[in-house]
Amino acid sequence: MHKATLTSKGQITIPKEVREFLDVSAGDTLDFNFVFSFKENDIPKVEIKKADDRIKCPVCDGKGMFKKYGLRCFVCDYSGRFNREQWLAPLFLAGRRYGVDISMINEGNNLVPTLKLRSKIYTEELLIQVQDQLQMILIEDHAPRSISDPSKYMIPSDYELNNLLELLHSEEAKSVVKGWFRGDRTI
Numbered sequence: 001m002h003k004a005t006l007t008s009k010g011q012i013t014i015p016k017e018v019r020e021f022l023d024v025s026a027g028d029t030l031d032f033n034f035v036f037s038f039k040e041n042d043i044p045k046v047e048i049k050k051a052d053d054r055i056k057c058p059v060c061d062g063k064g065m066f067k068k069y070g071l072r073c074f075v076c077d078y079s080g081r082f083n084r085e086q087w088l089a090p091l092f093l094a095g096r097r098y099g100v101d102i103s104m105i106n107e108g109n110n111l112v113p114t115l116k117l118r119s120k121i122y123t124e125e126l127l128i129q130v131q132d133q134l135q136m137i138l139i140e141d142h143a144p145r146s147i148s149d150p151s152k153y154m155i156p157s158d159y160e161l162n163n164l165l166e167l168l169h170s171e172e173a174k175s176v177v178k179g180w181f182r183g184d185r186t187i
C-alpha cells in the first residue's frame with residue numbers, strides 16, 4: 001500500500017513506485033474513473049490509469065490495415081492508433097520494418113518539409129494516398145502561425161501557398177489545405 005497526502009491546492013505527489021507501476025512520467029496524462037459499488041459501507045474508489053493519448057490512425061482509419069491491398073498499415077504499425085504528438089520517429093522506425101523508405105527534406109524555400117515514401121511492397125497508388133495524409137499533418141504542424149493571433153495560420157503569399165499545394169497529390173487534399181489558410185480556421 002502506498003500513501004500520498006493531499007495539499008490545500010488538491011495536489012498529490014504520486015509515489016515513485018506507483019509512477020513506475022503505471023509507467024507514467026512528467027507530461028503524461030492520467031485517466032480517473034469512478035468505480036461504482038452497490039454494496040453498503042463501501043468507500044468510494046477511483047481507478048487511475050495512464051491515458052491513451054493516441055487517436056485513430058488517420059491513414060488506415062483505425063483499421064490497422066489497408067484492406068483493399070491486404071497490407072498492414074506501417075504508419076500505426078498495425079495498431080490502428082496514432083500518436084499525434086510523436087509520430088515521426090516511430091514512423092521512420094516502422095518504415096524500416098515494413099520495407100518503406102521514408103525521407104523528409106526541406107526543399108528550396110518551402111515553409112514545410114517534404115515527405116517522400118518509396119517501397120517495393122506498397123503500391124504507388126497507396127503510397128501517394130498515405131503521403132498526402134502525412135504531408136497534411138506536416139503542413140498543420142509547420143505552417144507559420146499568425147503573430148497577432150497564434151491560433152490562426154499566417155496567410156501565405158500565392159507563391160508560398162502554391163508551393164504548399166504542390167506537396168499534395170489529390171485535389172481533395174489540396175482544397176482542404178487551401179481552406180486552412182483562408183484565415184478563418186482556428187487551430
Ligand SMILES: [Zn+2]
Nearest residue numbers: 057060073076
Ligand atoms: Zn494505420
